[in-house]
Amino acid sequence: MAQTIQLKVSRYSPERDTEPYFQTYEVPVKEEWVILDALNYIKDKIDGTLTFRWSCRMGICGSCGYMVNNEPKLGCATFLTQYASGPITIEPLKNFPIVRDLVIEISDFLEKLKKVKPWLIHHGGGGSNEYLQTPDQLEEFRQHSMCINCLLCYAACPISGLDPVFIGPAALALAHRYNKDSRDQGSAERMAVLSHPEGIWGCTFVGECTRVCPKHVDPAGAIQQYKLAGAIDGIKQFLMPWGQRQENR
Amino acid sequence: MDTSSHDVLLVGGGGAGLRAAIAVAETNPKLRIAVISKVYPMRSHTVAAEGGAAGVAKADDSLDEHCYDTISGGDWLCDQDAVEAFVREAPQELLRLEHWGCPWSREPDGHIAVRAFGGMKKKRTWFAADKTGFHILHTLFQTTLKYNEIHRYDEWFVTKVLVDDGRVQGVVAIELMSGRIQAITAKAVIICTGGCGRVFPYTTNAAIKTGDGMALVYRAGGPLKDMEFVQYHPTGLPFTGILITEAARAEGGYLINKDGYRYLQDYNLGKPEPKPVLRCMELGPRDRLSQAFVKEFEKGRTIDGPYGPIVHLDLRHLGTKLINQKLPFVRELCLKYEGLDPVKQLIPVRPVVHYMMGGISTDIDGATPLRGLFAAGECACVSINGANRLGSNSLPEILVFGARAGKVAAEYASGVPDTVSLPILRQAEDERRRLEQEFLRKTGGKERVATIREAMQKAVEDGAGIYRTERSLREAEAKLAELQERAQGLSIDDHSRTFNTELLSALELTCMLDIATTMVHSALSRTESRGAHQRTDYPARDDANFLAHSVVTRSPDGSPHIEYTPVVITRWPPGERVYGQQPTLTAAKA
Numbered sequence: 001m002a003q004t005i006q007l008k009v010s011r012y013s014p015e016r017d018t019e020p021y022f023q024t025y026e027v028p029v030k031e032e033w034v035i036l037d038a039l040n041y042i043k044d045k046i047d048g049t050l051t052f053r054w055s056c057r058m059g060i061c062g063s064c065g066y067m068v069n070n071e072p073k074l075g076c077a078t079f080l081t082q083y084a085s086g087p088i089t090i091e092p093l094k095n096f097p098i099v100r101d102l103v104i105e106i107s108d109f110l111e112k113l114k115k116v117k118p119w120l121i122h123h124g125g126g127g128s129n130e131y132l133q134t135p136d137q138l139e140e141f142r143q144h145s146m147c148i149n150c151l152l153c154y155a156a157c158p159i160s161g162l163d164p165v166f167i168g169p170a171a172l173a174l175a176h177r178y179n180k181d182s183r184d185q186g187s188a189e190r191m192a193v194l195s196h197p198e199g200i201w202g203c204t205f206v207g208e209c210t211r212v213c214p215k216h217v218d219p220a221g222a223i224q225q226y227k228l229a230g231a232i233d234g235i236k237q238f239l240m241p242w243g244q245r246q247e248n249r
Numbered sequence: 250m251d252t253s254s255h256d257v258l259l260v261g262g263g264g265a266g267l268r269a270a271i272a273v274a275e276t277n278p279k280l281r282i283a284v285i286s287k288v289y290p291m292r293s294h295t296v297a298a299e300g301g302a303a304g305v306a307k308a309d310d311s312l313d314e315h316c317y318d319t320i321s322g323g324d325w326l327c328d329q330d331a332v333e334a335f336v337r338e339a340p341q342e343l344l345r346l347e348h349w350g351c352p353w354s355r356e357p358d359g360h361i362a363v364r365a366f367g368g369m370k371k372k373r374t375w376f377a378a379d380k381t382g383f384h385i386l387h388t389l390f391q392t393t394l395k396y397n398e399i400h401r402y403d404e405w406f407v408t409k410v411l412v413d414d415g416r417v418q419g420v421v422a423i424e425l426m427s428g429r430i431q432a433i434t435a436k437a438v439i440i441c442t443g444g445c446g447r448v449f450p451y452t453t454n455a456a457i458k459t460g461d462g463m464a465l466v467y468r469a470g471g472p473l474k475d476m477e478f479v480q481y482h483p484t485g486l487p488f489t490g491i492l493i494t495e496a497a498r499a500e501g502g503y504l505i506n507k508d509g510y511r512y513l514q515d516y517n518l519g520k521p522e523p524k525p526v527l528r529c530m531e532l533g534p535r536d537r538l539s540q541a542f543v544k545e546f547e548k549g550r551t552i553d554g555p556y557g558p559i560v561h562l563d564l565r566h567l568g569t570k571l572i573n574q575k576l577p578f579v580r581e582l583c584l585k586y587e588g589l590d591p592v593k594q595l596i597p598v599r600p601v602v603h604y605m606m607g608g609i610s611t612d613i614d615g616a617t618p619l620r621g622l623f624a625a626g627e628c629a630c631v632s633i634n635g636a637n638r639l640g641s642n643s644l645p646e647i648l649v650f651g652a653r654a655g656k657v658a659a660e661y662a663s664g665v666p667d668t669v670s671l672p673i674l675r676q677a678e679d680e681r682r683r684l685e686q687e688f689l690r691k692t693g694g695k696e697r698v699a700t701i702r703e704a705m706q707k708a709v710e711d712g713a714g715i716y717r718t719e720r721s722l723r724e725a726e727a728k729l730a731e732l733q734e735r736a737q738g739l740s741i742d743d744h745s746r747t748f749n750t751e752l753l754s755a756l757e758l759t760c761m762l763d764i765a766t767t768m769v770h771s772a773l774s775r776t777e778s779r780g781a782h783q784r785t786d787y788p789a790r791d792d793a794n795f796l797a798h799s800v801v802t803r804s805p806d807g808s809p810h811i812e813y814t815p816v817v818i819t820r821w822p823p824g825e826r827v828y829g830q831q832p833t834l835t836a837a838k839a
Contacts, residue, residue, distance in 0.1 A: 013745055013747060014747055015745055015746065015747055016745075032488050032489075043699075043750075043751075044697065044698075044699030045697075045699065047742065048697070048698070048740075048741065048742035048743050048751040049742050049743040049745070049751065051743075051748050051749075051750050052750075053288075054456060055288060055292050055294070055455040055456050055457050056292075056294065056296065056297050056455040056456075057455070057456070057489060057491075058297060058489070058491045058492075058582060058586070059581075059582075059585065060296050060297055060380070060383055060578075061288075061291075061292045061293075061294075061296050061297070061455060062291065062292060063288070063292050077585050077586075099426060099747065099748050100745070100747045100748045103748050105426075106289070107403075110289070110403075113391075113394070114394045117395070118391040118394065119349065119350065119391050119392045119394060119395050120348070120349055120350030120392075122348070126344070126345070126347075126348030128344070129344075130344060130347045130348075130353075130360065130361055131347065131348065132358070132359030132360065133355055133359050134355060134357065134358070134359045135354075135355050135356075135357060137359075138352060138354070138355055141352070142352060145352050145384065145387075146380075148291075148296075148383070149289075149291050174391075178350065181350065181352075183350065184350070
């Protein structure tokens with residue numbers, strides 16, 4: 001194994017640059033080092049201006065998504081040794097505005113998240129007992145509740161790149177997570193938001209989101225199931241008497 | 250200078266901060282609430298808690314037993330009135346999370362499932378597989394999204410708490426995205442910034458756990474309590490410090506030394522049984538288990554690894570099905586970060602710094618002695634954790650005391666006039682100037698942030714680790730004084746206003762140096778051994794002199810000043826901590 005490896009890191013400062021450029025750093029290779037260890041080595045020893053987000057370095061806080069050799073990856077879970085002798089190219093996640101170096105602007109995602117009403121909607125108070133839920137019922141939505149908001153799926157999604165109003169994989173998967181929760185009664189409210197063309201129908205089922213998801217949330221599967229539910233709802237509405245149809249709008 | 254104004258300001262957007270924000274909104278919906286956090290709330294370190302949240306839930310259990318386990322686990326340094334309130338309200342808070350959608354693991358009949366945990370005599374730990382903190386944080390964050398009155402300052406770093414005439418009236422903060430420095434005034438401020446594990450070199454704590462809130466309050470004249478009590482978790486991964494949850498042992502995992510021997514049997518923790526026994530062996534408290542590791546090392550019975558000595562956690566006998574169902578994250582972490590499969594292989598582990606029992610001194614409602622200032626969660630010390638926190642008590646703690654602090658702060662803010670005193674605005678202006686001069690425009694320093702940070706981490710680990718002595722602590726004290734001096738000459742490459750993370754690291758470093766100094770002084774002053782504070786030169790617990798909380802404040806000359814306040818005893822007089830056999834419940838009747 002080589003003793004060092006080259007990292008080609010995308011640099012951009014809005015105060016100084018008109019567009020991103022690459023800067024190459026030489027860092028040691030250790031078997032247990034991940035991309036994040038290499039970035040921190042640069043930050044600590046070579047260049048304090050290199051800018052990136054990170055925190056838990058155990059794949060659960062969702063801060064450190066970067067494009068690594070043009071693939072969306074978590075910096076904390078991607079080992080240097082996967083890339084043989086390098087060089088490794090590191091860029092900010094695609095499909096987001098760049099703030100600086102590897103830091104992207106994610107407030108648009110936060111807006112979309114809020115739009116899908118990602119909270120439990122249950123008419124009538126909770127009372128002093130739990131809502132019963134069997135392990136099988138939990139299993140219905142468990143996998144869709146694992147999203148860490150790392151946004152790798154948005155970076156991989158061709159529609160997110162083309163259509164900025166598309167709600168996108170993670171937020172849709174989360175809406176689906178609540179719809180499938182046996183305790184929730186809010187799917188109609190959520191459908192009202194999502195049946196708009198920009199909500200859900202934009203997805204052409206490329207499946208890249210599911211492929212890159214580090215937590216196996218399967219947004220593509222969630223979106224397909226959601227579309228199906230939406231279609232059935234639409235048919236139901238069409239078959240209902242006119243008065244009720246109005247109410248359901 | 251730009252100023253914005255709110256009624257209640259939460260500093261920190263983790264579990265405690267978000268729970269407090271909801272409590273404020275529900276207490277008085279008219280209040281203007283803001284949550285300010287140096288990261289997006291869902292990045293907060295609550296996300297990394299794994300094993301579970303304790304709250305009496307089943308017919309075979311009682312509030313008194315949870316109290317007793319907590320108090321004996323804390324080596325009688327807990328305030329028992331606070332523990333009683335905590336234990337009473339924990340199940341209600343966990344139920345509230347259930348109603349908000351937290352995907353708790355379930356029994357076949359649909360009821361909440363509970364698991365065993367270290368130092369707990371009954372199964373009472375609610376869990377969402379082994380990602381309990383992740384689910385609690387995301388449930389809370391998603392729930393806050395429905396409250397339009399909760400405004401968020403995402404990725405803002407607070408640099409100063411503004412206090413005039415004993416009354417806190419807001420903060421100064423810097424927006425990372427723009428570099429804008431602003432005063433954010435409020436009638437009440439609740440600090441919920443979490444712990445400070447990054448003061449140490451090997452820790453389960455995320456990069457953001459730098460003790461900022463504790464340091465800000467200390468600098469503002471507020472007291473910190475019991476800062477000498479630092480918890481080492483016995484099972485961290487050696488290089489990264491990644492946590493392997495106690496639930497791995499609660500589900501039946503063994504700790505073995507280099508001979509494959511379950512060494513805890515040699516440390517007064519009971520006899521090894523094939524199945525886990527509550528309050529015995531691997532289900533002993535974390536302080537005892539971490540101390541046993543050091544003793545094993547001294548006996549030459551640990552294994553040498555590239556990052557120091559280790560022992561092994563053995564889950565192989567649990568089988569694939571149980572591991573996948575109850576410990577999926579443990580398996581994922583081992584596969585991804587250690588390249589090993591715990592279904593077939595041993596996991597290398599060592600004690601790593603995990604939790605701060607001490608923190609901002611508050612009463613049972615989260616109020617500090619400074620009017621208008623409250624604190625909750627790991628940054629606070631109420632105290633329910635005493636000299637050693639039991640696993641799975643910290644998640645209910647952020648909920649119970651987050652809710653309490655939010656409610657009381659809301660009531661306080663509802664009765665305070667909406668005026669900001671002139672000295673507050675002057676202080677804010679001074680702080681802006683300080684940040685510009687000492688950091689943003691500064692040139693010509695010679696020491697890198699990382700150099701000082703690494704030296705600090707080594708000094709604290711060497712001097713104030715699992716075992717301490719007068720000598721080791723004096724060395725750490727001297728080293729920290731030198732590093733404080735050298736930190737005046739930090740070199741900062743980055744003078745950008747846009748997302749300046751080097752500036753952030755420098756500010757965090759100054760916080761950590763202050764916190765480390767209070768830890769070492771508090772540890773020097775406590776000449777006894779209790780819970781996680783073990784002085785080899787004073788090996789016995791000394792209730793005559795130290796059944797008391799240490800309270801450290803900043804003297805005018807900047808040095809730490811230590812006093813003691815008595816522990817609140819209600820129904821459990823100090824007794825011996827007994828593990829490995831049936832303890833006798835010694836509570837007097839209420």
